[in-house]
Amino acid sequence: MSVGVSPAARTAMALWISHLRAIDGAASHTLTAYSSDVAGFLAFLHRHRGESLGLAQLAGLGQSDMRAWMAHERNRGLSGRSLARALSAVKNFIRWLAAREGFDATHVLSAKAPKYQRKLPRPLSVEAAAEVLEQVEVQAQEPWIAARDSAVMTLMYGCGLRVSEALALKGSDAPLPEVLRIRGKGDKERLVPVLPAARKAVADYLRLCPFPMSRYEPLFRGARGGPLNPRLVAKSMERARLGLGLPATATPHALRHSFATHLLAEGGDLRAIQELLGHASLATTQVYTAVDQARLMQVYQAAHPRA
Template sequence: MMQKADFLAAWQDYLTQARRRSPHTVRAYIAAASRLLDRIGATDWAALARTDAPALRAQLAARRGEGIGNVSAARELSALKGFIAFARTQAGMDDAAPPRLRGPRIKKGLPRPITPVDATNVAEIVEGMATEDWIGARDSAVLLLMYGAGLRIAEALSLTGADMPLGETLVVTGKGNKQRIVPILPVVREGVAAYLRQQPWPVERDEPIFRGAKGGPLSPGMVQKAMAKARTVLGLPATATPHALRHSFATHLLGAGVDLRSLQELLGHASLGSTQIYTRVDAARMLDTYRNAHPRERGR
């Protein structure tokens, strides 16, 4: 007879080792599996594998009753389907496909990039607002990596001493352990080098270069806080988050004529569909420019 902890340990090992999911995804998927096990009380893989669509629907209904929205419900369903499919494999079933159940529709919003001027201003503002010079240089360097190289915040914070000094290109390990090569602009290299010259910690080959005030790895939350302060000073909307800098990197390259396949490689997207959304952003920006410039549109 299996205990709840046995199911969760096997599921976690699969997610981290076989699927190489991010720590955030693993935590969310484990939490969803834990809630399902509390509800159905399975005692072995075969019992869990028999979880059907009505049972999953009831679980989602319970979660809805707790107040979760469409996005969270869709994520929960995806996690539970994966868990059931894993259970069916563990139980030795020929058909490992999870129950067929359609999740809630999610209206995908367009990414909200910020202008090149605002991106530059943000990097300067965070540098000037920090309590210590090296912390300001640190926050500016992280944001420059996101805007100038299109890195995700986790990718920027995962850089180690082995990646230093930065050259003209950088090998980045992104989601799903997928590697890509991104060009590094001189201004980005200079920003990171300036931080390394000022920060008080030794640059160890196997340790992250971006450190917190006490020397531990820098958390994404600290970068987000710095960005929040900067956008308040500049009067930018709440959508001006660190990740918006990556959106800006993508839309500005697309506007400059970079083709979608190349942009997909630079961003590390698994599918071209994830990259194509930026064509809608660029079209929307062009329409705004047209409306603001055309004499018959002004004043409407």
């Protein structure tokens, strides 16, 4: 952080990060990103104002300061999406600091994020998802590793789990129950139904796994018995994608997108899908309605080509 930022401001930022970790249960990568965004904001203010930046200066921030910072970020090539994330971090910090120090943060909190075109998720088709699971099951040389990769990806597609959530499962979670308790982002818990196919895939993996399964150790193991690295899941998916000729968007996370999109296409309730995915906001889940509409339009245009 810039040397022009006062010790009091540094301490406040450290306390804010501790608050996010302890009270809000923010994930480590979120804390890293927020810390970097706010540190960059404070460093800019020091240069922009030409004075040491303390709590009094933070309490006196105005609209011109916010506009100058956002213009600086855009001029150095920051995308609208990234700037919106940085602004969210800055607002979170200033809101917390204002409540703690008792000042009015209206000028900061009223700053509007730039508009940007939100990228739609890129799910696989139902057929492609099935082909991926079949391909993963046969492409590894060792049968237990093939069964492991198949189990991980079946959980992601069949239950809508994130890679991190699947790899966080412990030996105590096996054999998988009909309903699994998942601890997701922000340390939030949700209940996820487990399809028979997913339970069978995990049971097949456990039957072949050469390592003893302690209830406190990771369910999914690497080749030497340690926790399975998510990069190996990505590599397995990449081999399947190349073997099937699928686009680069066919990533492990695309299986989670496919879970949500296929449920919606079959008449699934949006609120229920939100709960299954563990989204904090329904707005996050609503992006899948746009995906479904886009696919419907593609089918319509293929069936009714223009003359």
